[in-house]
Amino acid sequence: MLSGLxxxxxxxxxLAGVVGAGCAPASDxxxxxxxxxxxxxxxxxxxxxxxxxxxxxxxxxxxxxxxxHHKGIATQLAAGRGAADVVxxxxxxxxxxxxxxxxxxxxxxFGATDLRGRWPEWKWKQGLANGGGxxxxxxxxxxxxxxxxxxxxxxxxxxxxxxxxxxxxxxxWEDYAKTGDLFSGxxxxxxxxxxxxxxYTAILNQSPENFFSAxxxxxxxxxxxxxxxxxxxxxxxxxKGQTARVTPFTQPWNVAIKQGSFATIACPAWMLTQIQEAGxxxxxxxxxxxxxxxxxxxxxxxxxxxxTQSKHQREAYDLAKWLTEPAQEVxxxxxxxxxxxxxxxxxxxxxxxxxxxxxxxxxIGRIYAASADSLKPNYRGLKDAKVxxxxxxxxxxVESGKxxxxxxxxxxxxxxxxxxx
Numbered sequence: 001m002l003s004g005l006x007x008x009x010x011x012x013x014x015l016a017g018v019v020g021a022g023c024a025p026a027s028d029x030x031x032x033x034x035x036x037x038x039x040x041x042x043x044x045x046x047x048x049x050x051x052x053x054x055x056x057x058x059x060x061x062x063x064x065x066x067x068x069h070h071k072g073i074a075t076q077l078a079a080g081r082g083a084a085d086v087v088x089x090x091x092x093x094x095x096x097x098x099x100x101x102x103x104x105x106x107x108x109x110f111g112a113t114d115l116r117g118r119w120p121e122w123k124w125k126q127g128l129a130n131g132g133g134x135x136x137x138x139x140x141x142x143x144x145x146x147x148x149x150x151x152x153x154x155x156x157x158x159x160x161x162x163x164x165x166x167x168x169x170x171x172x173w174e175d176y177a178k179t180g181d182l183f184s185g186x187x188x189x190x191x192x193x194x195x196x197x198x199x200y201t202a203i204l205n206q207s208p209e210n211f212f213s214a215x216x217x218x219x220x221x222x223x224x225x226x227x228x229x230x231x232x233x234x235x236x237x238x239x240k241g242q243t244a245r246v247t248p249f250t251q252p253w254n255v256a257i258k259q260g261s262f263a264t265i266a267c268p269a270w271m272l273t274q275i276q277e278a279g280x281x282x283x284x285x286x287x288x289x290x291x292x293x294x295x296x297x298x299x300x301x302x303x304x305x306x307x308t309q310s311k312h313q314r315e316a317y318d319l320a321k322w323l324t325e326p327a328q329e330v331x332x333x334x335x336x337x338x339x340x341x342x343x344x345x346x347x348x349x350x351x352x353x354x355x356x357x358x359x360x361x362x363x364i365g366r367i368y369a370a371s372a373d374s375l376k377p378n379y380r381g382l383k384d385a386k387v388x389x390x391x392x393x394x395x396x397x398v399e400s401g402k403x404x405x406x407x408x409x410x411x412x413x414x415x416x417x418x419x420x421x
Contacts, residue, residue: 145296150288194243196398221387393412
């Protein structure tokens with residue numbers, strides 16, 4: 001979940017008591033299932049409820065971070081053993097694993113096509129493979145964007161602090177950069193943004209295409225104006241010294257939040273919990289949430305899949321299906337700020353009515369639901385995960401003063417083209 005991008009470290013093992021078609025026989029103790037996720041999906045209480053409703057179920061966790069989790073999946077699939085019965089895959093890795101679709105169960109065989117209406121068309125299609133002929137995964141959350149800002153710092157800089165007025169400062173990302181100039185001109189101790197990479201990612205996630213063509217998956221990073229725009233805006237902010245130069249989800253990033261080292265960050269819903277945990281009670285009420293420049297965007301979102309090596313494929317599917325039902329997605333948002341990917345869930349009264357005291361009682365349910373409604377997906381190429389880091393690394397060189405913006409762009413394009421070949 002959350003993510004683009006977000007870190008998770010949760011994996012679950014469940015035991016169920018009914019054997020479905022194509023599954024191995026049950027032992028006297030029940031059926032052993034495993035569900036592997038990365039980071040906090042908020043499933044803990046839900047799985048206890050699932051246990052109570054399914055006698056014989058036991059739960060055990062596997063723990064892996066974002067990168068280890070996805071690298072582990074590739075290794076397990078190649079070896080033909082070791083994969084969980086239910087495996088979460090983040091959206092940026094879906095194109096890669098579609099190439100191994102034969103190692104995943106076609107969930108249509110268990111009736112998944114009947115669920116199609118739950119999700120927006122773009123989310124449903126992201127879970128398909130074989131040109132749409134295979135249902136590879138069921139959508140969990142999505143990473144609809146908003147902008148978190150320190151209203152105390154905005155007041156010190158003589159800028160508006162009311163949510164609507166702050167959003168009016170930056171209808172576009174160019175306006176956001178101009179706001180950064182105004183903010184930084186007040187000689188505050190805090191930087192305007194956390195990192196150039198974070199700004200760049202948020203801008204890029206509003207583009208329908210990034211590094212590869214949606215038409216034929218050809219490399220277009222060297223000629224995609226949306227990519228160059230995102231790199232230029234973010235790079236210029238970094239080159240001016242207006243970022244705290246901290247990589248999201250690292251310990252320095254956590255420390256920067258706690259110490260109040262930056263004033264704005266593009267924040268998907270799942271990030272709110274991480275900001276609160278990093279900031280601690282002393283920063284409660286200092287943050288607020290408003291609309292992101294340029295309208296909606298997406299940073300994160302996952303799918304639950306079932307590898308063919310699972311001995312209990314039907315039971316694994318049943319668990320994945322239950323976890324992605326609207327009722328469970330509503331609970332995940334109200335309990336853990338995990339934004340549903342299903343309109344019936346993010347449009348539910350419980351979601352729309354949610355506020356967050358830590359973020360100055362911001363109406364986060366309405367803010368993120370509005371972001372979800374305006375969200376337009378961007379195409380992820382087959383080698384997206386290999387190409388994407390080269391541009392983030394290049395922005396880091398610009399931020400640190402090691403390389404000029406244009407030179408960093410040229411090097412990133414060269415390295416990306418090599419990674420894509």
